[in-house]
Amino acid sequence: MRLAGKVALITGAGSGIGRQAALRFAQEGAKIVVVDLNLAAAEETVGLVKKQGGEAIATRADVSKAADSAAMVALAEETYGALHILFNNAGISHADDDNAETTEESVWDLTFDVNVKGVFFGCKYGIPAIRRAGGGSIINTASFVAVLGAATPQLAYTASKGAVLSMTRELATIHAREGIRVNALCPGPLRTELLMKYLNTEEKRQRRLVHIPMGRFGEAVEIANAALFLASDEASFTTGATFLVDGGITAA
Template sequence: MISGPGGASFSVTQLLFIVKPYQFNPMRLENKVALITGGSGGIGRETAILFAKEGAKIVVTDVNDVGGQETADEIVKNGGEAYFLHSDVSKAADCEAAVAFTEEKFGKLNVIFNNAGIMHSDDDNAVTTEEAIWDLTMNINAKGVFLGCKYGIPALQRAGGGSIINTASFVAILGAATPQVAYTASKGAVLALTRELAVIHARENIRVNALCPGPLRTELLMKFLNTEEKKQRRLVHIPMGRFGEAKEMAYAALFLASDEASFVTGTDFLVDGGITSAYVTPL
């Protein structure tokens, strides 16, 4: 017999029964294969590394070959399995090839993280934003998600189901006085597409959710908020008083990718420091 808290006694068999669910719990993405776009840095890199730590095999894609390969190398260096593939998400052939590459390397695809996106510095209001900037932003942020789903869903069907996570943004839900109309509209399209696909594929064991980050301390946003005045103007609206971190988004994506989210589909999963809940922020 072994003494436990409060002087209670347990046999070895009873003790093993008590601790087994915690002691032998598998990694959250064990035996899963994930395809992550925009994996050269920021949310994509942090998510790829975290998914690998949780047991997933990873294919990272990006147009940034150096950064994308660094992400894959980091995973392999730490004992994981990962490949990098150059891919432009705005091109159908590249998206189709990325899915085929993933199935060729790992035999299946279980998780798709359509994360690649841009926020162009010349994206402003409807009057001043050039048509070319609108088209570029839509092609990557919205069309890229569509193409990822178009070619990825058949692979998930072949695997018996899976999870799709599409990176949207809090600006698709909450308007901002700092204009970025192409970016905002593209992220609104991601939300609408996510809901539609979630309903269409709900009975195929395919879950589709939109991850909606708040303002993050990533290169993408910091290039846009390129002065201290701009940063403080944004921070005053965040109840938590700070920018989010890419790693915090990775943990949110991990939940959506895992079987723990088995009854979660069609959601706008806000991870935003409370910004969409705030009328005024605390003093």
């Protein structure tokens, strides 16, 4: 019970990493606010958490909207009395052949709205709540591409995840003495919907696998386990970290 008595809010928890994190955090005793743009998917995650004996509530929010982000944090405090763990995980990607010449401005704007402004709003409303709770942990999902740059260009996505790393480091520094830890989780290529909708042929998947020393895609639960560590007191001296969970892709 590494998160006993804690309240965790996870965005993008209707799918992939966020759903697995909801399940893992709940197994360790946390009450979960399951946030997603897709309410039905969020409710499905709540059903899965409850099935394993955990406690969770679903809500629809678009993290790129200030009012939605304020409301999801308010819901955590109203429902469970506090917020200790904020996992800013919701994110979107776009076609993996977009470079400076091909990326549409609308794609750039949408990517930054969700991936960057979403983390900003989560922190804007989440930090005061975590402070009221006496401290806690914020985890922002970035990506290995923020460190490496992608061989298959996704310019807006890569830039947005770089911004997540910068925000994480600054917030970690600013809030360190308040007992608020802020870390960035950088997954490598995963076998989730987000990536597989682009790697939709065996040839494309094989071309990507060549770059991953472990020779396989990661599973969402492997990222959720790293998030669990960062959320828990086991990571009590870890803040401002760029936490890579990437099958060795950035080491190669």
